Amino acid sequence: MATREEVGDRKQSVAVVGGGLVGSLQASLLAKRGFRVDLYESRADIRRMEHVSGKSINLALSVRGREALKTIRLEKTVLDKAIPMHSRMIHSLSGKMSVQPYGNKDQCIYSVDRRKLNEQLLTEAEAYPNVTLHFNHKLVRANLDEKTLEFSTNDETSTVDTDFLFGCDGAYSTVRRQMMRWGRLNYEQEYIEHGYKELTMPPNTNGDFALPPNHLHIWPRHEFMMIALPNTDQSFTVTLFMPFSTFEAIETEEDLLAFFVKHFPDSLDKLGVENLVNEFFHNPTGRLISVKCYPHFLAGSSVLLGDAAHAVVPFYGQGMNAGFEDCLIFYESLLSVGDDIIKAAEKYSRTHWRDCHAIAELSKYNYLEMRSHVNSRLFLLFKYIDKLLHYLLPNVYIPLYTMVAFTRIPYHQVVLRSARQRKIVKITLQTGGVVLLVALGCVLFERSGAYLSLRYRILPCVVGCVLKDFHKRLVD
Structure with a gap:
């Protein structure tokens, strides 16, 4: 557990409403700067509950979230109980499995249990002498x-x-x-047309993982998909994402089994028929909401962080990471303004809202990629070129997923940079086509018996000109 040597004796009192992942982390970060923190949570203490209702989709921890946890010295503790996932494992309809690495060999995301992480963060916050936790406190008005x-x-x-x-x-x-009632706060929400159902893939008969554990497993089926993330008890948390109309069309056990035989045949024996039927018809069908608002700071007295400021759909695995980065950015803002909480809130809101909007859009786009594009040969070609250019120009060209998951480049800059890089990929394909045509021309010249040495003069010249043009566009 972290030492508390940074705790000062400031008298300013702050209230954190929400004892989930973001709220409990924010309480610890504020306590580190010496603020007196009251954390209010509408539910009972989950550390003392047998069952916790609400969202339980497994979480994918990446660099942004890790950096925030590192600030309260909790990163290693969390990673010790997490499972690294180095790649996507794509399950085709035929049952063939193929691997798509997330990044370099040393880059991975981590499957973490939401409840366990929340409990760790609450315990960490409670250990500060200047933090008081208040459970069963539901905010009515402010x-x-x-x-x-x-x-x-x-x-x-x-x-x-x-x-x-x-x-x-x-x-x-x-x-x-309450902030919307009090001032000019722009707000936008969107429910996507797809919901989700959570299922469980138990360990196999030997007590081991039913699938290779160090991957995020995806069954892409164009209009819908299924994913599976590993747990430390050798099970997988499986989530089925589909249009609500597709869920509603499955009314009986026969409908369900026929659906899985048709679309996910390789998963049926691993899920278990009885287990699948029981969970599908008893677990609720969740809704997926995207929320944007601006500003995040209002009335000189309140600020929004995490899903309250920018709820995102889960397809980039960035909901928790973005929320944790909110806390870290606010903490960094405090440090930069001498712990003046009003100035820190103004800076946080002014500089960070574009990033929140950007990750909301990226998350919606990534659903299309996961359920459909990962099967496309053109997509795989672009991924290969991404990887090649990153290898050749590691400080200039960074793939989109790498920027999102393995750096702290602000999300809105990620979007702008990715758009420029897509142009580079198109130029690369065009360049390859020009070089290929020139090489083919030289071969034809050679076979015709004329201008035998022409290829040795023209080909390097053309390639040099093309590469010079490519470099100019790259720099621009």
Whole structure:
């Protein structure tokens, strides 16, 4: 557990609403700077609950999230209980499996259990002497001028004062709703037409993983897909993403089994028929929402972080990572302005909102890539060129996924840079075509018996000109 030598004796009191992943991390980071933190969570303490309702899709931890955890010295503890995933494992309809690495050999993302991570973060926050956790406290309303918060606690209500409010209470944020009433806050939400159903793939009869564990498994089927992430108990958490109309069309056990035989035949014996039927008809069909808003700071007294500011669909595995990076960016802003919380909030909101909008769009796009494009030969060709150019120009050309998952390049800059790089790939393909035509011409010249030495003069000249033009466009 981290030492607390950075804790000061400041008297400013802040309230963090939401005791999930982002809220509990933010409480620790604020406590490190000496603020007195009250963390309010509407649910009971999950560390004392047998079952926790709500989202349980496995999480993919990457560099942005790791850097935030490192700041509170929790990264190693979390990684010790996580499973590295070095690549996608694509399952074709025929049952063939193919690997698509995420990056270089030393680059991977980590499958982590949402509940366990939340429990670790709550325990870490609670260890600070200047943090108080309040469970079963549901925010009813906030007076942002008076800086008072009204909570419902079972059958009673209570009002508390605070110097500053952090809204970390998720996609359906009460803090955000109060901010919208209080000032000019632009807000946009979108439900996609696809929902999800969570399933479980148990260990095989030997107690081992039913599939190779160090991959994110994907069954892409164009209009829908299934994914599986490994757990430390040798099971997989399986999530089926489909249009709601497809879910609704499966009404009986026979419908379900026929659907899986047709679309996911290699998974049926691993899921188990009885287990599949039970979970499919008993587990709820989840909704997927995308939320954007601006500004994230309002009224000189409140700021939004995590899903409250930018809920994203889960297809880039960046929801948690983006939320953790919010906390880290706010922490870095505090350091840059001498712990002036108002100036830090202004800076955070002014400089970071474009990144939040960008990752929301990237996440929606990646669903199309995962369920359809990964089977495309053209997609694989572009991936190969991506990898080749990154190898040749590692500091100039960085693939989109690498920028998102393995760097802290701001998301909106990732989008701009990726657009430029797509042009480079097109130029590369065009360049390859020109060189091929010139080489073919030289061969024809040689076979005709004329201008035998022409290839030795023309080909290097053309290739040199093409490469010179390529480099100019690359720099531009």
